[in-house]
Amino acid sequence: MTEHMYRIGLDLGSTAAKAALLDRGDAIVDVVLDTSGDPPDRVAERLVGTFRDKYGFREAGVVATGYGRALAGLAGKKVTEITCHARGVRLLHPDCASILDIGGQDAKAIRLGSDGGVEDFAMNDRCAAGTGSFLEVAARRYKIDIAELSAFCGDDPGAGPDTEPFEISSTCVVFAESELIGLNARGVPPREALRAVHRAIAKRVVLLLKQVSARGPLYFTGGVARNATLRAAVASASGLEPRLADHAQFTGAIGAALFV
Numbered sequence: 276m277t278e279h280m281y282r283i284g285l286d287l288g289s290t291a292a293k294a295a296l297l298d299r300g301d302a303i304v305d306v307v308l309d310t311s312g313d314p315p316d317r318v319a320e321r322l323v324g325t326f327r328d329k330y331g332f333r334e335a336g337v338v339a340t341g342y343g344r345a346l347a348g349l350a351g352k353k354v355t356e357i358t359c360h361a362r363g364v365r366l367l368h369p370d371c372a373s374i375l376d377i378g379g380q381d382a383k384a385i386r387l388g389s390d391g392g393v394e395d396f397a398m399n400d401r402c403a404a405g406t407g408s409f410l411e412v413a414a415r416r417y418k419i420d421i422a423e424l425s426a427f428c429g430d431d432p433g434a435g436p437d438t439e440p441f442e443i444s445s446t447c448v449v450f451a452e453s454e455l456i457g458l459n460a461r462g463v464p465p466r467e468a469l470r471a472v473h474r475a476i477a478k479r480v481v482l483l484l485k486q487v488s489a490r491g492p493l494y495f496t497g498g499v500a501r502n503a504t505l506r507a508a509v510a511s512a513s514g515l516e517p518r519l520a521d522h523a524q525f526t527g528a529i530g531a532a533l534f535v
């Protein structure tokens with residue numbers, strides 16, 4: 276078997292595709308994000324091509340993970356997301372005991388053993404109300420960019436001093452959005468309504484953490500991990516302090532590269 280200088284991991288997620296380029300010493304050379312929404316096989320070709328052009332190599336080993344992995348014809352191997360996330364996070368944070376990963380369409384809780392292996396995991400890919408898609412629907416309603424949402428809501432996800440605390444209780448994003456419309460009609464300020472959205476998501480993902488008996492140190496991964504308000508909401512609902520993982524959106528891709 277040929278030993279390539281570089282290893283590429285592709286995480287073909289449901290909302291974003293991520294690629295990581297590692298050298299043979301496990302150093303992360305580069306990462307690239309693609310949110311084009313193109314079919315996974317095309318995105319995979321393009322991401323590998325981007326690295327090839329930038330770093331001037333002809334071939335590299337490629338391993339794919341994520342929702343669209345089956346369609347990545349150029350990948351030598353396909354590995355499940357849970358396994359890749361676990362391996363990627365442990366490379367970056369050897370002390371990691373549990374992982375919370377929230378993406379655009381799903382959420383996962385993973386408990387690791389002392390050897391870094393997956394001891395237990397739970398996943399929600401049925402109910403959008405516990406995922407990034409609820410944040411996106413809510414942010415869109417108030418015309419706020421998803422990347423600006425946590426700056427708008429602040430680090431304290433609790434109800435503000437001038438507002439009675441209220442909760443969004445629907446487990447389905449369609450009904451939850453109706454609740455949001457109702458709050459709007461009652462004159463609840465956008466910031467308070469959006470904080471309630473963060474609390475509602477935290478409540479759902481805490482169920483996943485409980486299901487796997489998650490313990491600290493807990494690392495938060497996935498695109499949604501970048502939202503500081505949600506990190507604070509998860510901390511207050513779970514009693515665990517989630518730490519933002521390095522390369523949070525790329526840990527699956529990094530883990531996949533380690534399987535080359």
Ligand code: ADP
Pocket residue numbers: 287288289290291292377378379380381407408410411421422423496497498499500501502524
């Ligand atoms: P998937 O693997 O399911 O495709 P990702 O882990 O790549 O998902 O996360 C994508 C989600 O991350 C988006 O749907 C969006 O909600 C969220 N997101 C992306 N960028 C940011 C940001 N800067 N701040 C907060 N959330 C973000």
